[in-house]
Amino acid sequence: MKIAFIGGGVMGEAMLSAILDKGLSSPQAISVSDIDETRRQHLEQKYGVAVTSDNRQAINRGDVVVLAIKPQNLAGVMAELNGQLKSAQLVLSIIAGARINTLCLGLNHNCVVRAMPNTPAQIGEGISVWTATAEVTEQQKGWAGSVLGAMGKEIYVDDEKYIDMATAVSGSGPAYIFLFVESLVEAAVHIGLPRDMAQELVLQTLLGSGHFLQKSGKEPLELRRMVTSPGGTTAEALLQLEKGKFTELVKQAVEAAYDKTKRLGE
Numbered sequence: 001m002k003i004a005f006i007g008g009g010v011m012g013e014a015m016l017s018a019i020l021d022k023g024l025s026s027p028q029a030i031s032v033s034d035i036d037e038t039r040r041q042h043l044e045q046k047y048g049v050a051v052t053s054d055n056r057q058a059i060n061r062g063d064v065v066v067l068a069i070k071p072q073n074l075a076g077v078m079a080e081l082n083g084q085l086k087s088a089q090l091v092l093s094i095i096a097g098a099r100i101n102t103l104c105l106g107l108n109h110n111c112v113v114r115a116m117p118n119t120p121a122q123i124g125e126g127i128s129v130w131t132a133t134a135e136v137t138e139q140q141k142g143w144a145g146s147v148l149g150a151m152g153k154e155i156y157v158d159d160e161k162y163i164d165m166a167t168a169v170s171g172s173g174p175a176y177i178f179l180f181v182e183s184l185v186e187a188a189v190h191i192g193l194p195r196d197m198a199q200e201l202v203l204q205t206l207l208g209s210g211h212f213l214q215k216s217g218k219e220p221l222e223l224r225r226m227v228t229s230p231g232g233t234t235a236e237a238l239l240q241l242e243k244g245k246f247t248e249l250v251k252q253a254v255e256a257a258y259d260k261t262k263r264l265g266e
């Protein structure tokens with residue numbers, strides 16, 4: 001599979017690296033276009049792929065054209081690529097908020113997959129939600145699924161609205177988790193634990209709890225009750241979290257991210 005990347009930043013590199021790791025393509029079959037010369041040099045040296053600053057030149061070499069630029073650069077790139085794509089080329093966009101309709105109109109091209117990965121993709125532990133236009137063939141869906149699957153899990157959805165929702169949950173989700181980790185480490189230091197020990201305790205608690213949740217097959221509520229003895233220490237902590245409206249706050253945060261994603265797409 002020949003792949004052209006428009007944008008070789010953090011997510012572009014995560015995808016490129018996963019594709020090569022999983023042997024889905026070879027460095028000779030990959031070209032990356034990026035306006036940043038440092039990024040081009042880095043990708044060329046590290047992965048041996050062809051690099052260019054010319055987006056039109058890059059797409060010549062792709063069965064799949066991955067759009068991995070920031071939303072604010074999309075209009076310029078679409079103007080540049082409008083009418084340049086062959087109908088059999090698959091465009092795979094990971095741009096937050098960029099609607100399929102916007103991409104099809106802006107590129108004058110109807111064979112489009114829109115996906116939302118997340119940053120753990122950089123270590124093959126991401127999750128992507130994706131959808132495709134009617135023009136995308138089964139073979140191309142297979143390509144999209146395997147490219148996204150190379151970065152972790154992938155979930156195909158029929159309805160594009162789920163991509164905006166996933167953006168607010170799994171796309172932004174790592175930031176929510178990291179904020180919680182930071183807060184727990186700070187709280188641990190505050191009560192007197194050495195910082196390195198606090199970090200180790202929190203990280204392993206996060207990993208262990210995630211795996212426990214996954215492997216036990218139990219609901220989070222049930223697992224939470226298992227550690228919450230009546231009148232005990234955990235109950236005391238959870239009471240404080242709820243006094244601070246923790247559950248409601250998470251709901252509001254996700255709603256705000258969802259609204260913002262929808263506004264990005266307008």
Ligand SMILES: NC(=O)c1ccc[n+]([C@@H]2O[C@H](COP(=O)([O-])OP(=O)(O)OC[C@H]3O[C@@H](n4cnc5c(N)ncnc54)[C@H](OP(=O)(O)O)[C@@H]3O)[C@@H](O)[C@H]2O)c1
Nearest residue numbers: 007009010011034035036068069070071073094095096117
């Ligand atoms: N990071 C995430 O968690 C995440 C998750 C899911 C999806 N996404 C989406 O993934 C996309 C890429 O994000 P990222 O974090 O990888 O961004 P990034 O690191 O900024 O990468 C984008 C790259 O594209 C380059 N670029 C800008 N304009 C260009 C143009 N006209 N032609 C070619 N290259 C151009 C940028 O160069 P300059 O730096 O010089 O501008 C940069 O090297 C975004 O649309 C984002 O919404 C990100």
